Amino acid sequence: MRNSTFADLSHKPVLTGEKALLRPFTEADATAIAEIIEDPEVIRYTFEPSAELTVERLRAWYGSRGEQADRLDLAVTDRETGAVVGEVVLYDWNPAHRSCVFRTLIGPGGRGRGLGTEATRLIVGYAFEQIGLHRIQLDVYAHNHRARRVYEKVGFVEEGTRRQVQLRDGAWLDEVVMSILSHEWDVRGRRITEATRA
Secondary structure, X not given: OOOOOOOOOOOOOOEEOOOEEEEEOOHHHHHHHHHHHOOHHHHHHOOXXXXXXXXXXXXXXXXXXXXXXXXXXXXXXXXXXXXXXEEEEEEEEEOOOOEEEEEEEEOHHHOXXXXXXXXXXXXXXXXXXXXXXXXXXEEEEOOOHHHXXXXXXXXXXXXXXXXXXXXXXXXXXXXXEEEEEHHHHHHHHHHHHHHHHO
16 A cells, blocks of 8 residues: 655665565675675676775765665665675655656676566565655666666666767767656556566
């Protein structure tokens, strides 16, 4: 049942799926995240880490995520091992329009096993059903086919392409804008999630 009152993002829940567990970050997670952001596939599909992105800075950043009322950063952990394999984030929260931007980062330990898909479903479901969001948007590089498949499985639809938004390694990259609305989650996303569990 959808929450009838729109909440802020100050509550940091623990969300449990069959394979993934999403939980609030701690400073201790910085080491795992530092390894993940150095992964070549993460670099290719997200960003090139700065030399200033030290473990100490990551520790301070992830240690402060629980204090942020305008965003929700959760660690994606493998339920089987307890290892941190990535993150899911709702940010750029707009209370007037009940919208957020979503991003995720899954390292090599979480790929190819459905953890990223389940983590995305868990946070999107929470955002619509508990927080009361109306719209969630994301941006993804056009060449990141794995991520685009995950987002489509969860119910995101493509809105358009921003052409040649970034120059990397001598090539211009396009960025695809995708979104999901609360009524689409009610019809498509939730149905897909329930079919997956059956």
